[in-house]
Amino acid sequence: MNFKFPTIISTVAVMLFTNSVYAQEAPKYDYVEAFKPFFYSQTGTETRSASGQPGHAYWQNSADYNLNVSLNDVKNEITGTAEITYTNNSPDKMSFLWLQLDQNLFEKDSRGNALVPLSGSRNGAKGEAFDGGYKIKSVKYDGKDVKYTITDTRMQIDLPQELRAKGGVAKIKIEYTFLSPQYGSDRMGIQDTKNGKIFTIAQWYPRMCVYDDVLGWNTMPYLGASEFYLEYGNITANITVPSNHYVVASGELLNEKQVYSKEENNRWSQARNSDKTVMIRQESEIGKNNASGTKTWKFKINQTRDFAWASSPAFIVDAAKINLPSGKKSLAISAYPAESAGEKAWGRSTEYTKAAIEHYSGKWYQYTYPAATNVAGNEGGMEYPGIVFCHMDSKGEELWGVTDHEFGHNWFPMIVGSNERLFAWMDEGFNTFINELSTEAFNKGEYYSKKNIAQMGGYIMNSSFEPIMVGPDNMKENSIGVLAYYKPGMGLGILRESILGPEKFDKAFRTYIDRWAFKHPTP
Ligand SMILES: [Zn+2]
Numbered sequence: 345m346n347f348k349f350p351t352i353i354s355t356v357a358v359m360l361f362t363n364s365v366y367a368q369e370a371p372k373y374d375y376v377e378a379f380k381p382f383f384y385s386q387t388g389t390e391t392r393s394a395s396g397q398p399g400h401a402y403w404q405n406s407a408d409y410n411l412n413v414s415l416n417d418v419k420n421e422i423t424g425t426a427e428i429t430y431t432n433n434s435p436d437k438m439s440f441l442w443l444q445l446d447q448n449l450f451e452k453d454s455r456g457n458a459l460v461p462l463s464g465s466r467n468g469a470k471g472e473a474f475d476g477g478y479k480i481k482s483v484k485y486d487g488k489d490v491k492y493t494i495t496d497t498r499m500q501i502d503l504p505q506e507l508r509a510k511g512g513v514a515k516i517k518i519e520y521t522f523l524s525p526q527y528g529s530d531r532m533g534i535q536d537t538k539n540g541k542i543f544t545i546a547q548w549y550p551r552m553c554v555y556d557d558v559l560g561w562n563t564m565p566y567l568g569a570s571e572f573y574l575e576y577g578n579i580t581a582n583i584t585v586p587s588n589h590y591v592v593a594s595g596e597l598l599n600e601k602q603v604y605s606k607e608e609n610n611r612w613s614q615a616r617n618s619d620k621t622v623m624i625r626q627e628s629e630i631g632k633n634n635a636s637g638t639k640t641w642k643f644k645i646n647q648t649r650d651f652a653w654a655s656s657p658a659f660i661v662d663a664a665k666i667n668l669p670s671g672k673k674s675l676a677i678s679a680y681p682a683e684s685a686g687e688k689a690w691g692r693s694t695e696y697t698k699a700a701i702e703h704y705s706g707k708w709y710q711y712t713y714p715a716a717t718n719v720a721g722n723e724g725g726m727e728y729p730g731i732v733f734c735h736m737d738s739k740g741e742e743l744w745g746v747t748d749h750e751f752g753h754n755w756f757p758m759i760v761g762s763n764e765r766l767f768a769w770m771d772e773g774f775n776t777f778i779n780e781l782s783t784e785a786f787n788k789g790e791y792y793s794k795k796n797i798a799q800m801g802g803y804i805m806n807s808s809f810e811p812i813m814v815g816p817d818n819m820k821e822n823s824i825g826v827l828a829y830y831k832p833g834m835g836l837g838i839l840r841e842s843i844l845g846p847e848k849f850d851k852a853f854r855t856y857i858d859r860w861a862f863k864h865p866t867p
Contacts, residue, residue: 345531345571345772346725346734346746347825372807391557392866397859403433403510404863407552408577414584414638415655417541420534423521426549429577430514434555438507441514442555443499444574446547446566447522449529450476455496456529456567465821466724467568469525478550481519497566499550518550527722529568532652535722535736537681539630539658544721544733546652547572554763558866564765569816569824571764571771572757574649576862581643585655587635590625592661592679593653594730595645596714603641615663616675621694624661627682633657645713645730647862649761652728654719660685664694666701668710676701680720681736689739693718696747696786703782704755707850709857711754718747727753741791745783752779760860766815767867768824773812773832780837797834804831813867 388394390401413424432438449456450469454477460468469476483492483501491502507514524543527533532546547566554562554573562573583591591603600609608624615622645651659679666674678693685691697718705711713730720736725746732750734743752775756762762770784792804826810819812827819827840849856865 345727346723346749347772347829348724389557396856398863402863403435403557405433405552405555405575406431406577407575409549409551409579409581409651411549411579411581411651412584413548413581415543415545415586415589417543417586417589417655420524420526420541420543421521422524422545422548424519424549426516426518426520428514428516428518428550428552430516430552430575432507432512432514432555433510434557435509436555437509437512438555439503441501441503441507441516442553442561442563443501443518443550444553444566444572445478445494445497445499445550448477448494448497449547449566449568450474450522450525452476455565459567465568467529467821469529470527472526474523474525476523476525479521481521482517484517486515487517495565498553498563520550522548530723531726532733533722535681535720537656537658537683537736539682540656542654542656542658542681542719542721542736544652544654544719544723546650546726546728546733549651551650554864556864556866558763558864562763562765564815564817567817569819569821570766571768571816572650573763573765573864574761576647576649576761578646579644579648579651581651581653582640583643583653583655584638584640586657587637587639588633588657589639589655590657590659590661590679591641591653591655592659592677592717592719592731593641593643594648594651594713594728595643598642598644599640603639612663616665616673618664619667619698621662621664621678621691624663625659627660627685630658630660630682647712648729649758650728652731652733654679654721654731654733656681658682660690662694664698666698666705666711666716668702668705670710672710674701674711674713675715677715677717678719679717684720684736689743690718690720690736693720693734693743693747696744697751699786700748700751700782701754703785704752704778707781708755708778708854709759709861712759713754716751716754718750725750727751727758729754729758744786744791745779748782748786749775749779752782755857759862760857761862761864763864763866765817767813768816768828769812769832770865770867772828774836776829776833777836777840780833795834797838800830800834804834 391399393399408429410427535542658681663677676698680690717731721733723733727750734746756774757771
Protein backbone atom coordinates (compact mmCIF):
# COMPACT_ATOMS: atom_id res chain seq x y z
CA MET A 345 0.00 0.00 0.00
CA ASN A 346 1.10 3.55 -0.62
CA PHE A 347 1.72 6.08 2.12
CA LYS A 348 2.00 9.72 1.13
CA PHE A 349 3.99 11.93 3.42
CA PRO A 350 3.31 15.50 2.25
CA THR A 351 6.59 17.43 2.02
CA ILE A 352 5.44 20.55 3.87
CA ILE A 353 3.89 18.63 6.75
CA SER A 354 6.88 16.35 7.02
CA THR A 355 9.36 19.24 7.16
CA VAL A 356 7.36 21.05 9.84
CA ALA A 357 6.79 17.85 11.81
CA VAL A 358 10.45 16.93 11.62
CA MET A 359 11.53 20.34 12.93
CA LEU A 360 8.99 20.34 15.75
CA PHE A 361 9.86 16.86 16.86
CA THR A 362 13.58 17.40 16.47
CA ASN A 363 13.44 20.42 18.77
CA SER A 364 11.27 18.70 21.35
CA VAL A 365 13.53 15.67 21.38
CA TYR A 366 16.61 17.70 22.09
CA ALA A 367 14.77 19.77 24.69
CA GLN A 368 13.08 17.03 26.67
CA GLU A 369 14.27 13.51 26.07
CA ALA A 370 17.35 11.51 26.83
CA PRO A 371 17.97 8.56 24.49
CA LYS A 372 16.45 5.28 25.68
CA TYR A 373 19.43 3.20 24.53
CA ASP A 374 20.37 0.57 27.12
CA TYR A 375 23.54 -1.35 26.24
CA VAL A 376 22.81 -4.09 28.79
CA GLU A 377 19.42 -4.74 27.21
CA ALA A 378 20.79 -4.53 23.66
CA PHE A 379 23.61 -7.04 24.22
CA LYS A 380 22.08 -9.44 26.72
CA PRO A 381 22.88 -13.08 25.84
CA PHE A 382 19.34 -14.15 24.92
CA PHE A 383 18.17 -11.20 22.91
CA TYR A 384 16.31 -13.56 20.58
CA SER A 385 13.12 -14.28 22.48
CA GLN A 386 12.56 -17.49 20.53
CA THR A 387 15.30 -19.96 19.77
CA GLY A 388 15.16 -22.55 17.01
CA THR A 389 12.44 -25.13 16.47
CA GLU A 390 12.08 -28.00 14.01
CA THR A 391 10.13 -25.71 11.70
CA ARG A 392 12.20 -22.53 12.11
CA SER A 393 15.94 -22.78 12.64
CA ALA A 394 17.70 -20.46 15.10
CA SER A 395 19.94 -19.51 12.16
CA GLY A 396 17.01 -17.72 10.55
CA GLN A 397 16.23 -20.25 7.83
CA PRO A 398 13.26 -22.61 7.55
CA GLY A 399 13.80 -25.60 9.86
CA HIS A 400 14.28 -29.19 8.71
CA ALA A 401 10.60 -29.94 9.38
CA TYR A 402 9.21 -26.68 7.92
CA TRP A 403 5.72 -27.13 6.47
CA GLN A 404 3.17 -24.89 4.86
CA ASN A 405 -0.37 -25.48 3.65
CA SER A 406 -1.53 -24.53 0.15
CA ALA A 407 -4.69 -23.24 -1.50
CA ASP A 408 -5.50 -23.47 -5.22
CA TYR A 409 -8.47 -21.57 -6.59
CA ASN A 410 -10.65 -21.93 -9.65
CA LEU A 411 -12.62 -18.69 -9.87
CA ASN A 412 -15.59 -17.90 -12.10
CA VAL A 413 -16.93 -14.40 -11.84
CA SER A 414 -19.15 -11.96 -13.70
CA LEU A 415 -19.44 -8.20 -13.43
CA ASN A 416 -22.70 -6.28 -13.66
CA ASP A 417 -21.34 -2.83 -14.48
CA VAL A 418 -24.69 -1.07 -13.96
CA LYS A 419 -25.39 -2.45 -10.47
CA ASN A 420 -21.64 -2.63 -9.57
CA GLU A 421 -22.32 -6.24 -8.67
CA ILE A 422 -19.81 -9.09 -8.60
CA THR A 423 -21.24 -12.63 -8.77
CA GLY A 424 -18.98 -15.63 -8.56
CA THR A 425 -18.11 -19.14 -7.53
CA ALA A 426 -14.84 -20.05 -5.85
CA GLU A 427 -13.67 -23.67 -6.05
CA ILE A 428 -10.91 -24.10 -3.51
CA THR A 429 -8.53 -27.03 -3.20
CA TYR A 430 -6.91 -26.77 0.22
CA THR A 431 -4.02 -29.04 1.18
CA ASN A 432 -3.24 -29.58 4.85
CA ASN A 433 0.50 -30.27 5.05
CA SER A 434 0.60 -29.57 8.78
CA PRO A 435 1.21 -32.33 11.35
CA ASP A 436 -2.26 -31.57 12.79
CA LYS A 437 -5.60 -32.97 11.71
CA MET A 438 -8.37 -30.40 11.28
CA SER A 439 -12.04 -30.49 12.24
CA PHE A 440 -12.81 -27.02 10.87
CA LEU A 441 -11.39 -24.54 8.36
CA TRP A 442 -11.25 -20.74 8.41
CA LEU A 443 -11.67 -18.37 5.48
CA GLN A 444 -11.38 -14.61 5.02
CA LEU A 445 -14.47 -12.73 3.80
CA ASP A 446 -12.86 -9.32 3.35
CA GLN A 447 -15.85 -7.72 1.62
CA ASN A 448 -17.70 -7.95 4.94
CA LEU A 449 -15.62 -4.95 6.03
CA PHE A 450 -18.17 -2.95 4.00
CA GLU A 451 -21.20 -4.29 5.86
CA LYS A 452 -22.85 -1.49 7.79
CA ASP A 453 -22.21 -3.10 11.19
CA SER A 454 -18.71 -4.45 10.55
CA ARG A 455 -16.05 -4.20 13.25
CA GLY A 456 -13.91 -2.17 10.85
CA ASN A 457 -16.69 0.41 10.38
CA ALA A 458 -17.10 0.63 14.14
CA LEU A 459 -13.48 1.76 14.36
CA VAL A 460 -13.77 4.61 11.86
CA PRO A 461 -13.67 7.86 13.86
CA LEU A 462 -16.09 10.74 13.20
CA SER A 463 -13.17 12.66 11.75
CA GLY A 464 -12.91 10.04 8.98
CA SER A 465 -10.32 7.49 7.95
CA ARG A 466 -8.50 6.06 5.00
CA ASN A 467 -10.10 2.73 5.98
CA GLY A 468 -13.63 1.57 5.21
CA ALA A 469 -15.87 3.02 2.48
CA LYS A 470 -15.81 6.73 3.41
CA GLY A 471 -19.41 6.60 4.62
CA GLU A 472 -20.92 5.38 1.33
CA ALA A 473 -24.45 4.15 2.04
CA PHE A 474 -24.83 0.86 0.17
CA ASP A 475 -25.64 -2.78 0.85
CA GLY A 476 -22.02 -3.93 1.19
CA GLY A 477 -20.66 -7.32 2.22
CA TYR A 478 -21.07 -10.84 0.89
CA LYS A 479 -24.36 -12.55 0.17
CA ILE A 480 -23.34 -16.23 0.40
CA LYS A 481 -25.60 -18.45 -1.70
CA SER A 482 -24.06 -21.82 -0.88
CA VAL A 483 -21.05 -23.50 0.70
CA LYS A 484 -20.25 -27.05 -0.34
CA TYR A 485 -17.63 -29.49 0.92
CA ASP A 486 -16.87 -32.44 -1.35
CA GLY A 487 -20.01 -31.52 -3.29
CA LYS A 488 -22.36 -31.50 -0.28
CA ASP A 489 -23.81 -28.63 1.75
CA VAL A 490 -21.81 -28.05 4.89
CA LYS A 491 -22.32 -26.13 8.14
CA TYR A 492 -20.63 -22.76 8.31
CA THR A 493 -20.57 -19.74 10.63
CA ILE A 494 -19.79 -16.17 9.58
CA THR A 495 -18.37 -13.75 12.15
CA ASP A 496 -17.57 -10.33 10.70
CA THR A 497 -14.90 -10.91 8.02
CA ARG A 498 -14.33 -14.60 8.79
CA MET A 499 -16.11 -17.83 7.87
CA GLN A 500 -15.61 -21.06 9.80
CA ILE A 501 -16.56 -24.29 8.05
CA ASP A 502 -17.24 -27.34 10.24
CA LEU A 503 -15.98 -30.44 8.45
CA PRO A 504 -18.19 -33.54 8.31
CA GLN A 505 -15.07 -35.63 8.94
CA GLU A 506 -11.59 -34.61 10.08
CA LEU A 507 -9.13 -33.51 7.42
CA ARG A 508 -6.08 -35.66 7.83
CA ALA A 509 -2.63 -34.27 8.66
CA LYS A 510 0.34 -34.26 6.24
CA GLY A 511 -1.42 -34.12 2.92
CA GLY A 512 -5.20 -34.18 3.50
CA VAL A 513 -7.06 -32.38 0.69
CA ALA A 514 -10.30 -30.42 1.15
CA LYS A 515 -12.51 -29.37 -1.78
CA ILE A 516 -14.72 -26.37 -1.08
CA LYS A 517 -17.11 -24.56 -3.40
CA ILE A 518 -18.67 -21.23 -2.46
CA GLU A 519 -21.26 -19.25 -4.45
CA TYR A 520 -21.38 -15.57 -3.55
CA THR A 521 -22.31 -12.10 -4.68
CA PHE A 522 -21.53 -8.59 -3.44
CA LEU A 523 -21.83 -4.95 -4.43
CA SER A 524 -18.49 -3.22 -4.91
CA PRO A 525 -17.90 -0.11 -2.83
CA GLN A 526 -16.93 3.02 -4.77
CA TYR A 527 -14.00 3.43 -2.39
CA GLY A 528 -12.89 0.10 -0.93
CA SER A 529 -10.59 1.05 1.94
CA ASP A 530 -8.13 2.50 -0.61
CA ARG A 531 -7.45 -0.99 -1.99
CA MET A 532 -10.24 -1.54 -4.56
CA GLY A 533 -13.21 0.37 -5.94
CA ILE A 534 -14.86 2.12 -8.86
CA GLN A 535 -13.57 5.24 -10.62
CA ASP A 536 -15.78 7.24 -12.99
CA THR A 537 -14.16 8.59 -16.16
CA LYS A 538 -15.54 10.37 -19.22
CA ASN A 539 -15.52 7.06 -21.12
CA GLY A 540 -17.04 4.87 -18.41
CA LYS A 541 -16.27 3.28 -15.06
CA ILE A 542 -12.99 1.67 -14.09
CA PHE A 543 -13.52 -1.32 -11.79
CA THR A 544 -10.44 -2.25 -9.74
CA ILE A 545 -11.41 -5.48 -8.01
CA ALA A 546 -9.56 -7.06 -5.08
CA GLN A 547 -10.36 -8.84 -1.79
CA TRP A 548 -13.22 -10.22 -3.88
CA TYR A 549 -13.34 -14.00 -3.39
CA PRO A 550 -13.36 -16.02 -0.15
CA ARG A 551 -9.72 -16.85 0.68
CA MET A 552 -8.26 -19.40 3.07
CA CYS A 553 -6.82 -18.12 6.33
CA VAL A 554 -3.26 -19.25 6.96
CA TYR A 555 -2.74 -22.13 9.38
CA ASP A 556 0.88 -22.03 10.52
CA ASP A 557 3.27 -23.34 13.18
CA VAL A 558 3.40 -19.92 14.88
CA LEU A 559 -0.23 -19.12 15.74
CA GLY A 560 -2.25 -22.03 14.34
CA TRP A 561 -5.21 -20.47 12.48
CA ASN A 562 -4.57 -16.80 11.73
CA THR A 563 -8.06 -15.42 12.12
CA MET A 564 -7.50 -11.74 12.88
CA PRO A 565 -10.39 -9.90 11.20
CA TYR A 566 -9.94 -7.42 8.35
CA LEU A 567 -10.49 -4.06 10.05
CA GLY A 568 -9.01 -1.84 7.34
CA ALA A 569 -5.53 -0.80 8.43
CA SER A 570 -3.80 -4.19 8.63
CA GLU A 571 -3.31 -6.01 5.35
CA PHE A 572 -3.21 -9.68 4.42
CA TYR A 573 -1.67 -13.06 5.20
CA LEU A 574 -2.39 -15.66 2.54
CA GLU A 575 -1.43 -19.16 1.41
CA TYR A 576 0.30 -19.85 -1.90
CA GLY A 577 -1.24 -21.82 -4.72
CA ASN A 578 -2.23 -21.75 -8.38
CA ILE A 579 -5.21 -19.68 -9.49
CA THR A 580 -7.30 -19.68 -12.65
CA ALA A 581 -9.98 -17.04 -13.18
CA ASN A 582 -12.68 -16.74 -15.83
CA ILE A 583 -13.92 -13.15 -15.77
CA THR A 584 -17.12 -12.31 -17.65
CA VAL A 585 -17.69 -8.62 -18.37
CA PRO A 586 -19.60 -6.48 -20.91
CA SER A 587 -18.16 -7.01 -24.41
CA ASN A 588 -16.87 -3.46 -24.71
CA HIS A 589 -14.72 -3.81 -21.57
CA TYR A 590 -10.99 -4.52 -21.48
CA VAL A 591 -9.75 -6.69 -18.59
CA VAL A 592 -6.29 -6.84 -17.03
CA ALA A 593 -5.44 -9.19 -14.16
CA SER A 594 -2.83 -11.08 -12.16
CA GLY A 595 -0.92 -13.55 -14.34
CA GLU A 596 -1.21 -14.59 -17.95
CA LEU A 597 -4.13 -14.03 -20.32
CA LEU A 598 -4.98 -17.43 -21.82
CA ASN A 599 -7.44 -16.48 -24.57
CA GLU A 600 -6.05 -13.32 -26.16
CA LYS A 601 -7.12 -14.39 -29.66
CA GLN A 602 -10.75 -14.40 -28.48
CA VAL A 603 -10.80 -11.13 -26.59
CA TYR A 604 -8.50 -8.90 -28.65
CA SER A 605 -8.88 -8.00 -32.33
CA LYS A 606 -6.40 -9.22 -34.95
CA GLU A 607 -4.80 -5.78 -35.07
CA GLU A 608 -4.50 -5.66 -31.27
CA ASN A 609 -2.95 -9.13 -31.22
CA ASN A 610 -0.34 -7.94 -33.75
CA ARG A 611 0.49 -5.05 -31.43
CA TRP A 612 0.87 -7.48 -28.50
CA SER A 613 3.41 -9.41 -30.58
CA GLN A 614 5.33 -6.18 -31.20
CA ALA A 615 5.24 -5.27 -27.50
CA ARG A 616 6.67 -8.68 -26.53
CA ASN A 617 9.76 -7.81 -28.55
CA SER A 618 10.03 -4.12 -27.75
CA ASP A 619 11.95 -2.23 -25.07
CA LYS A 620 9.97 0.85 -26.07
CA THR A 621 6.31 1.11 -25.08
CA VAL A 622 3.89 -0.11 -27.77
CA MET A 623 0.26 1.12 -27.86
CA ILE A 624 -2.18 -1.79 -27.83
CA ARG A 625 -5.35 0.28 -27.64
CA GLN A 626 -5.01 4.01 -28.14
CA GLU A 627 -7.19 6.88 -27.04
CA SER A 628 -8.68 7.37 -30.52
CA GLU A 629 -10.04 3.80 -30.42
CA ILE A 630 -12.00 4.23 -27.18
CA GLY A 631 -15.75 4.13 -27.77
CA LYS A 632 -15.41 2.45 -31.19
CA ASN A 633 -16.29 -0.97 -29.75
CA ASN A 634 -20.08 -0.99 -29.43
CA ALA A 635 -20.48 -4.77 -29.11
CA SER A 636 -23.33 -5.82 -26.85
CA GLY A 637 -23.46 -8.94 -24.68
CA THR A 638 -20.57 -10.27 -22.63
CA LYS A 639 -17.07 -11.64 -23.09
CA THR A 640 -15.09 -13.99 -20.85
CA TRP A 641 -11.41 -13.28 -20.18
CA LYS A 642 -9.38 -16.25 -18.91
CA PHE A 643 -6.32 -15.82 -16.71
CA LYS A 644 -3.93 -18.08 -14.87
CA ILE A 645 -1.20 -17.40 -12.31
CA ASN A 646 0.94 -19.97 -10.51
CA GLN A 647 2.59 -19.87 -7.09
CA THR A 648 0.64 -16.84 -5.97
CA ARG A 649 -0.95 -15.65 -2.74
CA ASP A 650 -3.73 -13.62 -4.34
CA PHE A 651 -5.46 -12.55 -7.54
CA ALA A 652 -6.79 -9.10 -8.53
CA TRP A 653 -8.26 -7.69 -11.74
CA ALA A 654 -9.59 -4.54 -13.37
CA SER A 655 -12.19 -3.98 -16.07
CA SER A 656 -13.27 -0.91 -18.03
CA PRO A 657 -14.45 0.33 -21.42
CA ALA A 658 -12.25 3.40 -20.83
CA PHE A 659 -8.81 1.79 -20.80
CA ILE A 660 -5.94 2.86 -23.00
CA VAL A 661 -3.62 -0.18 -22.96
CA ASP A 662 0.11 -0.18 -23.71
CA ALA A 663 2.97 -2.61 -23.09
CA ALA A 664 6.69 -3.37 -23.43
CA LYS A 665 8.87 -6.39 -22.72
CA ILE A 666 10.70 -6.89 -19.43
CA ASN A 667 14.19 -8.42 -19.64
CA LEU A 668 14.99 -10.74 -16.74
CA PRO A 669 18.50 -11.76 -15.59
CA SER A 670 18.15 -15.40 -16.74
CA GLY A 671 17.23 -14.29 -20.26
CA LYS A 672 13.54 -14.96 -19.65
CA LYS A 673 11.05 -12.24 -20.59
CA SER A 674 8.02 -10.82 -18.89
CA LEU A 675 5.65 -8.07 -20.00
CA ALA A 676 5.06 -4.59 -18.54
CA ILE A 677 1.47 -3.45 -19.17
CA SER A 678 -0.42 -0.27 -18.31
CA ALA A 679 -4.18 0.35 -18.40
CA TYR A 680 -5.43 3.90 -17.83
CA PRO A 681 -8.15 6.31 -18.95
CA ALA A 682 -7.77 9.17 -21.45
CA GLU A 683 -7.69 11.63 -18.52
CA SER A 684 -4.40 10.07 -17.35
CA ALA A 685 -2.65 9.90 -20.73
CA GLY A 686 0.45 11.80 -21.78
CA GLU A 687 4.21 11.73 -21.25
CA LYS A 688 3.96 13.75 -18.03
CA ALA A 689 1.63 11.13 -16.55
CA TRP A 690 0.61 7.53 -17.38
CA GLY A 691 2.24 7.63 -20.82
CA ARG A 692 5.40 6.66 -18.90
CA SER A 693 3.77 4.07 -16.62
CA THR A 694 5.00 1.09 -18.66
CA GLU A 695 8.53 2.52 -18.75
CA TYR A 696 8.41 2.86 -14.92
CA THR A 697 6.97 -0.64 -14.48
CA LYS A 698 9.61 -2.22 -16.72
CA ALA A 699 12.43 -0.35 -14.96
CA ALA A 700 11.24 -1.29 -11.46
CA ILE A 701 10.79 -4.99 -12.26
CA GLU A 702 14.14 -5.20 -14.08
CA HIS A 703 15.93 -3.46 -11.19
CA TYR A 704 14.48 -5.64 -8.41
CA SER A 705 15.01 -8.79 -10.50
CA GLY A 706 18.68 -7.98 -11.07
CA LYS A 707 19.36 -6.83 -7.54
CA TRP A 708 17.41 -9.27 -5.35
CA TYR A 709 15.40 -12.11 -6.89
CA GLN A 710 14.08 -12.75 -10.39
CA TYR A 711 10.45 -11.78 -11.04
CA THR A 712 8.37 -14.92 -11.49
CA TYR A 713 5.17 -13.78 -13.20
CA PRO A 714 4.47 -13.52 -16.96
CA ALA A 715 3.23 -9.92 -16.71
CA ALA A 716 3.35 -6.84 -14.48
CA THR A 717 0.35 -4.56 -14.95
CA ASN A 718 -0.16 -1.02 -13.65
CA VAL A 719 -3.81 0.09 -13.51
CA ALA A 720 -5.08 3.64 -12.99
CA GLY A 721 -7.89 3.65 -10.43
CA ASN A 722 -9.04 5.61 -7.39
CA GLU A 723 -6.59 3.95 -4.96
CA GLY A 724 -3.60 5.91 -3.67
CA GLY A 725 -1.58 2.81 -4.52
CA MET A 726 -2.16 -0.88 -3.82
CA GLU A 727 -0.28 -4.05 -4.68
CA TYR A 728 -1.34 -7.52 -5.79
CA PRO A 729 0.65 -10.34 -7.41
CA GLY A 730 1.54 -9.21 -10.93
CA ILE A 731 -0.84 -6.24 -10.87
CA VAL A 732 -1.03 -2.95 -8.97
CA PHE A 733 -3.57 -0.13 -8.73
CA CYS A 734 -2.21 3.45 -8.62
CA HIS A 735 -4.11 6.72 -8.60
CA MET A 736 -5.23 7.95 -12.03
CA ASP A 737 -4.19 11.53 -11.12
CA SER A 738 -0.59 10.56 -10.28
CA LYS A 739 2.01 12.14 -12.53
CA GLY A 740 5.77 12.42 -12.99
CA GLU A 741 7.83 11.79 -9.85
CA GLU A 742 4.76 10.82 -7.84
CA LEU A 743 3.69 8.24 -10.44
CA TRP A 744 7.22 6.82 -10.52
CA GLY A 745 7.25 6.67 -6.71
CA VAL A 746 3.93 4.90 -6.34
CA THR A 747 4.50 2.53 -9.29
CA ASP A 748 7.95 1.59 -8.00
CA HIS A 749 6.60 1.13 -4.47
CA GLU A 750 3.65 -1.04 -5.45
CA PHE A 751 5.77 -3.27 -7.71
CA GLY A 752 8.43 -3.46 -4.97
CA HIS A 753 5.71 -5.25 -3.00
CA ASN A 754 5.98 -8.07 -5.49
CA TRP A 755 9.10 -8.98 -3.48
CA PHE A 756 7.59 -8.17 -0.05
CA PRO A 757 5.05 -9.75 0.58
CA MET A 758 4.27 -11.48 -2.76
CA ILE A 759 7.54 -13.46 -3.03
CA VAL A 760 8.49 -13.38 0.68
CA GLY A 761 5.08 -14.20 2.15
CA SER A 762 5.16 -12.56 5.59
CA ASN A 763 2.16 -11.93 7.83
CA GLU A 764 1.13 -8.39 6.88
CA ARG A 765 -1.77 -8.31 9.30
CA LEU A 766 0.63 -8.43 12.25
CA PHE A 767 3.99 -7.23 10.91
CA ALA A 768 3.60 -4.39 8.42
CA TRP A 769 7.29 -3.48 8.72
CA MET A 770 8.21 -6.80 7.05
CA ASP A 771 6.53 -5.72 3.81
CA GLU A 772 6.12 -1.92 3.90
CA GLY A 773 9.44 -1.31 5.67
CA PHE A 774 11.51 -3.73 3.58
CA ASN A 775 9.82 -2.37 0.46
CA THR A 776 10.50 1.27 1.42
CA PHE A 777 14.16 0.30 1.78
CA ILE A 778 14.45 -1.31 -1.69
CA ASN A 779 12.49 1.59 -3.26
CA GLU A 780 15.29 3.97 -2.26
CA LEU A 781 17.86 1.97 -4.25
CA SER A 782 15.51 1.52 -7.19
CA THR A 783 14.80 5.26 -7.37
CA GLU A 784 18.51 6.04 -7.23
CA ALA A 785 19.07 3.64 -10.14
CA PHE A 786 16.14 4.76 -12.33
CA ASN A 787 17.11 6.79 -15.40
CA LYS A 788 20.35 8.14 -13.88
CA GLY A 789 18.57 9.32 -10.75
CA GLU A 790 15.85 11.32 -12.56
CA TYR A 791 13.68 11.40 -9.43
CA TYR A 792 16.30 10.70 -6.76
CA SER A 793 17.27 12.97 -3.91
CA LYS A 794 19.21 11.72 -0.91
CA LYS A 795 17.30 11.80 2.39
CA ASN A 796 18.69 13.68 5.36
CA ILE A 797 18.70 10.87 7.92
CA ALA A 798 20.19 13.00 10.70
CA GLN A 799 17.35 15.49 10.34
CA MET A 800 14.64 12.79 10.26
CA GLY A 801 16.12 10.89 13.23
CA GLY A 802 14.61 12.96 16.03
CA TYR A 803 11.17 12.70 14.48
CA ILE A 804 11.04 8.97 13.84
CA MET A 805 12.57 8.10 17.23
CA ASN A 806 10.03 10.18 19.15
CA SER A 807 8.57 8.23 22.07
CA SER A 808 4.97 9.20 21.22
CA PHE A 809 5.05 6.49 18.54
CA GLU A 810 4.10 2.92 19.37
CA PRO A 811 6.73 0.19 18.86
CA ILE A 812 7.24 -1.04 15.27
CA MET A 813 6.21 -4.54 16.36
CA VAL A 814 2.64 -3.38 17.05
CA GLY A 815 0.32 -4.36 14.17
CA PRO A 816 -1.21 -1.52 12.08
CA ASP A 817 -4.68 -2.17 13.56
CA ASN A 818 -3.11 -1.47 16.94
CA MET A 819 -1.42 1.83 15.98
CA LYS A 820 -2.82 5.32 15.72
CA GLU A 821 -3.64 5.76 12.03
CA ASN A 822 -1.21 8.68 11.87
CA SER A 823 1.66 6.52 13.15
CA ILE A 824 1.50 3.93 10.35
CA GLY A 825 3.58 5.91 7.85
CA VAL A 826 6.51 6.23 10.23
CA LEU A 827 6.28 2.85 11.95
CA ALA A 828 5.50 0.57 9.00
CA TYR A 829 7.41 2.43 6.27
CA TYR A 830 10.04 5.02 7.19
CA LYS A 831 11.52 3.83 10.44
CA PRO A 832 12.20 0.23 9.37
CA GLY A 833 13.15 1.38 5.85
CA MET A 834 15.62 3.88 7.23
CA GLY A 835 16.96 1.34 9.73
CA LEU A 836 17.82 -1.06 6.91
CA GLY A 837 19.40 1.82 4.99
CA ILE A 838 21.65 2.69 7.95
CA LEU A 839 22.55 -0.98 8.43
CA ARG A 840 23.53 -1.18 4.74
CA GLU A 841 25.29 2.15 4.24
CA SER A 842 26.89 2.85 7.62
CA ILE A 843 27.29 -0.40 9.53
CA LEU A 844 27.74 -3.49 7.32
CA GLY A 845 28.49 -1.94 3.95
CA PRO A 846 26.52 -2.76 0.79
CA GLU A 847 28.40 -5.95 -0.09
CA LYS A 848 27.78 -7.79 3.18
CA PHE A 849 24.29 -6.39 3.63
CA ASP A 850 23.14 -7.25 0.12
CA LYS A 851 24.43 -10.81 0.43
CA ALA A 852 22.50 -11.28 3.68
CA PHE A 853 19.35 -9.65 2.31
CA ARG A 854 19.45 -11.84 -0.82
CA THR A 855 19.92 -14.90 1.37
CA TYR A 856 16.85 -13.95 3.39
CA ILE A 857 14.73 -13.57 0.24
CA ASP A 858 16.06 -16.78 -1.23
CA ARG A 859 15.43 -18.82 1.92
CA TRP A 860 11.91 -17.50 2.43
CA ALA A 861 10.70 -17.10 -1.15
CA PHE A 862 7.08 -18.33 -1.29
CA LYS A 863 7.23 -19.21 2.41
CA HIS A 864 6.04 -17.56 5.64
CA PRO A 865 8.86 -15.97 7.69
CA THR A 866 8.06 -14.58 11.13
CA PRO A 867 10.08 -12.33 13.47
ZN1 LIG B 1 3.11 -0.36 0.41
